[in-house]
Each structure stands twice: as structure tokens, then as C-alpha cells.
Amino acid sequence: xxxxxxxxxxxxxxxxxxxxxxxxxxxxxxxxxxxxxxxxxxxxxxxxxxxxxxxxxxxxxxxxxxxxxxxxxxxxxxxxxxxxxxxxxxxxxxxxxxxxxxxxxxxxxxxxx
Amino acid sequence: xxxxxxxxxxxxxxxxxxxxxxxxxxxxxxxxxxxxxxxxxxxxxxxxxxxxxxxxxxxxxxxxxxxxxxxxxxxxxxxxxxxxxxxxxxxxxxxxxxxxxxxxxxxxxxxxxxxxxx
Numbered sequence: 001x002x003x004x005x006x007x008x009x010x011x012x013x014x015x016x017x018x019x020x021x022x023x024x025x026x027x028x029x030x031x032x033x034x035x036x037x038x039x040x041x042x043x044x045x046x047x048x049x050x051x052x053x054x055x056x057x058x059x060x061x062x063x064x065x066x067x068x069x070x071x072x073x074x075x076x077x078x079x080x081x082x083x084x085x086x087x088x089x090x091x092x093x094x095x096x097x098x099x100x101x102x103x104x105x106x107x108x109x110x111x112x113x
Numbered sequence: 114x115x116x117x118x119x120x121x122x123x124x125x126x127x128x129x130x131x132x133x134x135x136x137x138x139x140x141x142x143x144x145x146x147x148x149x150x151x152x153x154x155x156x157x158x159x160x161x162x163x164x165x166x167x168x169x170x171x172x173x174x175x176x177x178x179x180x181x182x183x184x185x186x187x188x189x190x191x192x193x194x195x196x197x198x199x200x201x202x203x204x205x206x207x208x209x210x211x212x213x214x215x216x217x218x219x220x221x222x223x224x225x226x227x228x229x230x231x
Contacts, residue, residue: 034219041225090156
């Protein structure tokens with residue numbers, strides 16, 4: 001079975017600063033990787049996904065992530081954050097031959113003025 | 114993109130009563146639906162997976178007699194929390210996949226249902 005570790009439970013950052021949210025996964029088979037954002041009392045919104053091909057994936061709201069197979073990582077980055085980026089971010093993994101998606105514990109991003 | 118709706122968005126009920134939550138795929142056929150539970154400040158935990166027309170597969174530790182899942186059509190799945198207790202209070206999120214279309218590798222999530230059991 002696959003698993004996901006988000007290394008930081010909380011990340012405070014000032015507005016317009018760059019940010020990186022870290023995600024590592026574990027799986028014995030090839031996987032698909034995802035980042036979701038969740039605003040308070042709402043469901044999940046897909047930011048970006050890695051299925052195959054280029055390891056640098058660009059998503060919505062200026063976010064991007066890089067798949068690193070050797071380090072089993074899929075870190076999320078944004079060069080300049082906004083107050084509106086304050087939310088909970090979840091990394092998720094699903095193996096090629098498995099039906100369900102497993103989520104990390106989440107990282108609370110707080111952008112301060 | 115594909116849209117998944119949930120109803121109700123929030124519900125408050127008395128202990129011992131049953132609550133039904135609906136999950137609908139609005140513009141695609143969801144051959145597989147998932148139900149997750151999320152406690153405050155925690156991640157999503159998969160409760161069960163259901164395929165249209167067949168019985169749901171429950172994750173270890175999830176009581177299938179307490180959390181009844183019905184996936185009777187390609188656009189509707191329901192989760193019924195039977196004899197709810199305060200510890201069942203949580204945020205329930207459904208997700209749907211269409212393995213026949215372009216969304217083969219993506220799950221679409223509903224907005225969630227906040228259940229509070231008094």
C-alpha cells in the first residue's frame with residue numbers, strides 16, 4: 001500500500017514571499033501524485049497532478065510541483081504567495097493499480113501581511 | 114470540469130437518529146465513488162469505496178452496519194449514518210471517478226457535509 005508524509009504541519013509565511021510545502025510518498029509500485037487545497041468548511045480543489053511525462057507540473061493559482069522519483073518527493077512551490085493562499089494543502093497519492101487515493105496529514109499555510 | 118454535489122451541506126441531529134447524505138455526479142457517470150471522513154484539523158480518511166451496482170468495500174475499522182452506503186445509479190451514492198452518536202460528528206466528503214472518460218486518473222470531490230450529533 002502507498003502512504004504520504006507531509007513534513008510540515010504548519011507553514012507561516014509573509015505575503016509575496018516564496019513558499020515550499022513538502023511531500024514525500026512511499027509505494028512499491030508506480031503512482032500518480034496530486035496536490036489539493038481546502039478552504040475552511042469546503043471540499044477539496046485540485047491544484048495540480050502528476051501522471052507521467054515532465055516532472056515539473058504547473059497548476060492553478062501559480063502553484064507548481066516537481067516529481068522526484070529518486071527522492072520519492074513531490075514538493076509544492078509558489079514563488080510569491082498572497083493572503084488568499086491561506087488554506088490547508090493536502091498531498092495525495094494513488095498507485096496505478098489501486099482504486100483509492102491516500103492523503104497526507106495536511107499542511108496549514110498561513111500567509112501574513 | 115466535472116462537478117460533484119453533496120446534500121445536505123450541514124446537518125444537526127439528535128443522538129440515536131439516522132442521517133442520510135447524498136452525493137451526486139452532475140455531469141459525468143461515476144462508476145466508482147469514495148466516502149471520506151475528516152475530523153477537525155486532520156486529514157481525510159477513506160471510509161469506503163463503492164462501485165455502481167455492487168456492495169461497498171469498507172476500510173478496516175469502519176463499521177459497515179453503521180455507515181450504510183448505497184451506489185444504486187451512476188450518478189448517485191448515499192451514505193447513511195445509522196443510530197448516530199456524538200463521536201460520529203465529522204465532515205464527510207464524497208468523491209467520484211469516471212473511469213470511462215478523460216478523468217480516468219482524477220477523483221472529483223464534493224463540497225462536504227458537516228454532521229453534528231447532539
